[in-house]
Amino acid sequence: MGVIVQKYGGSSVGDVNKIKQVAKTLVKRKESGDSLVVVVSAMGDTTDNLIELAKQISKEPDRRELDALIATGEMISSSLLAMAIKELGYDAVSYTAYQVGIRALGPHGKSLIENINGEKIRESLLEGKIVVVAGFQGINEDGDITTLGRGGSDTSAVAIAVRLDGECEIYTDVDGIYTVDPRKYSNAKKLDEIDYEDMLELSSLGSQVMHSRSIELAEKYKIPVYVGLSNSDIKGTVIREVKNMNLESKPITGIATSEEDIIITLKEVKNDINIIANLFEKIASKRINVDMISQTSPIEENVNLSFSIPKDDLRECMNIISEFTEKDKVFIDEDITKFSIVGIGMKTTSGVAGRLFKLFAENNISIKMITTSEIRITCAIKKDDKVKAINATAKEFDL
């Protein structure tokens, strides 16, 4: 018995008619003999609307209660979808994270799935039911409802596929993975397949298609993940291990850009590795993701320290910083586009960074900060330079 775990995003279940459409698609697939588990996101803007309600009560709503609140969105869509399947004469059942034992650890709003007790899902599949699971939610060690972050339903789906030794299909509002976001670069090419590592970099660098954690999980357990449109003949993209790299393959797979980060600069920090390490440890303990770090050469005993963080974490980060330095020594730069090129081909191709920097110089694009890994180069540039950078780079690397 092959188990297929499908995930439908918020726009796919945006209203009652779309839910009915998904039910029909599922029933057709079920007829072909597969065992189906379906993970759903909340309907359309439900999550945003619930957050809006919470913000009317508190500028900074309590995180535990916020998670309890927004997790209802997926409970609503999953029960409605199960009803719609039953209405078509097929058996179905909806489950919450509690009911199928999705354990998740870590801070509210950013929890990581730790374990899933797949028993209840397996039993229901054996009874011939289509199983609908509320995505995005987990239960933490205190028995509290927690959430996995925006896009977390992808991770719910992959984790369930891992648990059930099944395959995973992510249905969304884009028809696959592109070298560059097609809304930003109209000539972007769609990929038939992409390696886990490239996809992981692209999604963690701002490509909105998939939740990064879901790719990590899929890679770890070697689960292939299909991404595409539901109910369509247009072929999507398979995320998997891409072996047999031929020599002519391109060094870079794609471009990702993001306006989600800001750069914080701390002037005249004491040049003491213990102090600086302690600062970054505290930031990491709040699961705030520091991407780029730079430090000017020490003059006397002080240094200027710059680093980038997601702008949503600014307030929390400032609380930590206030223990280390005074307010008038902290500077924040919000005019940042994070521009990244990604490709496992970089491992075997040298000179990619040089080509990129030359390109930027020719196009008068100045780089504020840089970070690199084996398979990516990320530059912080001005927001106004984004379009120029995308066009030039896509052309240079034939994306």
Place this chain on the structure above:
Amino acid sequence: MGVIVQKYGGSSVGDVNKIKQVAKTLVKRKESGDSLVVVVSAMGDTTDNLIELAKQISKEPDRRELDALIATGEMISSSLLAMAIKELGYDAVSYTAYQVGIRALGPHGKSLIENINGEKIRESLLEGKIVVVAGFQGINEDGDITTLGRGGSDTSAVAIAVRLDGECEIYTDVDGIYTVDPRKYSNAKKLDEIDYEDMLELSSLGSQVMHSRSIELAEKYKIPVYVGLSNSDIKGTVIREVKNMNLESKPITGIATSEEDIIITLKEVKNDINIIANLFEKIASKRINVDMISQTSPIEENVNLSFSIPKDDLRECMNIISEFTEKDKVFIDEDITKFSIVGIGMKTTSGVAGRLFKLFAENNISIKMITTSEIRITCAIKKDDKVKAINATAKEFDL
């Protein structure tokens, strides 16, 4: 440590501002030293809106999924209320039925609370928190979410008060219990106190103020229940055992009317007690509440059998009836007001029924069916006669 369990109805938490108001009221009460548990209903029309969504998917939505769906309403209001309390600088926590182990048995939509594991509530109270519990919901023996029926949050509150050995306060949109619904009879008098038994009859006979099951529980465990407006100087009504009945007390306490029932008549049923008992057993097994039954004198071996049921249960009841008789022998009368007079005083006062029937005769009100108990008399009359019946009876018995 005195534990107070308060319940706020849907109109008390109808929008964000009302939720903030409830939070203020709670914080003031908390300051006075009480340990507070708060049970909330869903905000305003949330439950109806969710049911409406479900009906767009299916005329008869699957009951399990419908319960999973509508239970989210109370999760939303309880997390928002906890946030609002925290925003005022007081500690609070919201819990679902899962989290505090509210076990409920019986059919979906009509489940009865079987047990509550009060541990988590008690711990949180000891930590000084105001505990907010989602009302109306329970978890059944299969681990499914189930609901207690309209008004079920009253029962959640009383059951928690029983478990914690506390007192119960029901805040609603009426300022207490009246002899007659004041919207139907403007001269109705408010009661300072009412006996459990009278209240039970009134609420099960159509007075919308309280969920009947909540009164049963309160009576069983002798928990006094206050009913009234929140945040108001107007004194409400206490439901409790009313001892020391003085001899001048009135024989009847109140009038209840309801348009929720219909009468089903089955013509020419075989006059076999086994068949008839079997029919009513099957109806009862679906927890359909048959109130009045009458049977015409047998002519040959057949009888005509009439009985009243809630009109919401008509479809389910018809499924059962179809096993017993043909469709063309079933007649349904929807022109029914159930008119009841209730009073534990009837136990010691004779002739109440006679006075009522004489009054109806004088006012040309014809009675379709009658049922009586020790402390109530219920007549099915035409809807058009309702106002006449209320006015005449209230005057005759000085209500």
